[in-house]
Amino acid sequence: MLTNIVRGGQKVILRLEDILNKIFSSEQNILYYHGAMPNFFMWMLFLSGLLLFAYYTPTLEAAYQSVEYITKKLPYGDVIRGIHRYAADAMYLTVVLHAIRVYFTDRYREYRIIAWYSGIALSLFMLVIGISGYILVWDQRSLTIVNKFAEFLAALPFIGETLSHGFINGDIISNYTMSMSFFLHTGTSFALLILLWVHYMRISRPVVNVTWAIGSLLAGLVLVIAGAVPALSGEEANFNAMLPSIPIMDVDWFYLWLFPLIDLVGNYGAWAALIVGLVVVTLLPNFVKSEDSEPASVNKDSCVGCRLCSIDCPYEAIYMAPRNDGSKYKELAVVINDRCAECGLCVGACNFDAIELPTYRSTQVMDDIRIALQD
Numbered sequence: 001m002l003t004n005i006v007r008g009g010q011k012v013i014l015r016l017e018d019i020l021n022k023i024f025s026s027e028q029n030i031l032y033y034h035g036a037m038p039n040f041f042m043w044m045l046f047l048s049g050l051l052l053f054a055y056y057t058p059t060l061e062a063a064y065q066s067v068e069y070i071t072k073k074l075p076y077g078d079v080i081r082g083i084h085r086y087a088a089d090a091m092y093l094t095v096v097l098h099a100i101r102v103y104f105t106d107r108y109r110e111y112r113i114i115a116w117y118s119g120i121a122l123s124l125f126m127l128v129i130g131i132s133g134y135i136l137v138w139d140q141r142s143l144t145i146v147n148k149f150a151e152f153l154a155a156l157p158f159i160g161e162t163l164s165h166g167f168i169n170g171d172i173i174s175n176y177t178m179s180m181s182f183f184l185h186t187g188t189s190f191a192l193l194i195l196l197w198v199h200y201m202r203i204s205r206p207v208v209n210v211t212w213a214i215g216s217l218l219a220g221l222v223l224v225i226a227g228a229v230p231a232l233s234g235e236e237a238n239f240n241a242m243l244p245s246i247p248i249m250d251v252d253w254f255y256l257w258l259f260p261l262i263d264l265v266g267n268y269g270a271w272a273a274l275i276v277g278l279v280v281v282t283l284l285p286n287f288v289k290s291e292d293s294e295p296a297s298v299n300k301d302s303c304v305g306c307r308l309c310s311i312d313c314p315y316e317a318i319y320m321a322p323r324n325d326g327s328k329y330k331e332l333a334v335v336i337n338d339r340c341a342e343c344g345l346c347v348g349a350c351n352f353d354a355i356e357l358p359t360y361r362s363t364q365v366m367d368d369i370r371i372a373l374q375d
């Protein structure tokens with residue numbers, strides 16, 4: 001059933017890509033930059049964050065005022081703050097679209113599974129960055145977040161109390177809480193870069209940059225929204241008037257959805273929903289049957305150990321193993337199935353018809369090439 005839905009979704013996505021190709025050309029088709037777009041917004045966040053960092057003071061007494069100074073007094077400070085806020089939302093939105101795209105087009109199997117798992121970790125990291133970012137503003141919403149997040153952490157069995165105390169340092173919200181939030185915000189942002197390296201590790205030529213035209217369009221959109229809906233603080237945090245929950249109008253649904261969820265189902269319910277959600281997303285790749293496909297396979301009798309396939313394979317999916325089966329050749333090509341992307345390059349590299357894609361015979365490859373050349 002899910003397999004049929006995914007296949008249906010795939011047809012819709014590919015059709016949409018076709019239409020955009022006709023209108024904008026394949027080079028400027030925004031759908032081909034589904035992974036590059038979150039990356040673009042991430043660099044916008046680093047750049048605008050660096051400017052905010054220069055004027056921000058992470059203490060209970062000064063945090064709110066420093067953000068007010070940036071927004072109201074610093075030239076273009078309000079624009080930079082707006083860019084930071086809306087690029088963060090745009091990044092989450094495009095990450096979700098990216099995950100849907102790779103899921104519906106079946107691009108998460110075998111060697112790509114590392115990208116799927118690291119992608120889930122990336123979205124969790126982004127959540128931590130977003131929540132801690134909203135604490136840094138130190139308005140009434142920030143105070144509610146600190147309070148509810150500490151209670152949420154404490155509800156986790158065994159390690160919850162330790163985590164919660166580590167987050168606010170004991171039972172009292174102090175400057176330590178601000179430093180910790182600042183650390184979580186900036187430290188996790190840098191950890192994101194390391195995780196991205198893992199994300200790209202097994203992808204041979206990841207498309208990480210958008211074109212100039214698409215980049216200008218995306219940056220322009222963020223700028224327009226930042227100008228139209230300025231990012232502002234609420235009232236300064238007041239311990240004597242702490243709000244029991246974040247007013248619905250103040251919820252950023254990309255990063256703060258956890259808090260309305262806690263209001264709805266309680267801390268234990270929210271933990272249960274989070275864990276079940278994570279398990280389901282992690283296992284999603286197993287719910288869809290793979291299309292008929294098999295990795296490359298080597299015919300031992302024909303392989304002369306020339307190494308060409310191993311050199312040409314862009315996914316490092318072939319290694320040369322010493323032979324001890326009585327053959328006059330010294331080495332044999334061996335395919336690492338989990339890494340094979342079934343791209344067929346090794347089939348083209350081998351002059352001895354010794355390596356095949358079982359579902360795509362070399363004769364068929366040659367026929368297809370001939371037909372393509374005639375077109």
Ligand code: HEM
Pocket residue numbers: 032035036038039042095098099102107108112115116117118119120122123196199203205206207208
């Ligand atoms: C910080 C957030 C993320 C960024 C910046 C990012 C970026 C990228 C980029 C640039 C690529 C290469 C795309 C290409 O070459 O066409 C990619 C591939 C991939 N990503 Fe992400 N990604 C993020 C989050 C995620 C998430 C949340 C998931 C899913 C849970 C995910 C799953 C994948 C998969 C499976 C691939 C391989 C797809 C392929 O080879 O075509 N990513 N990512």
Ligand code: SF4
Pocket residue numbers: 295296312313314315316317318335339340341342343344345346347357
């Ligand atoms: S088909 Fe051949 S070249 Fe392509 S990934 Fe598999 S082993 Fe490597």
Ligand code: SF4
Pocket residue numbers: 298302303304305306307308309310332333349350351352353354355
């Ligand atoms: S290119 Fe063909 S003959 Fe050469 S090592 Fe690979 S499989 Fe063997």
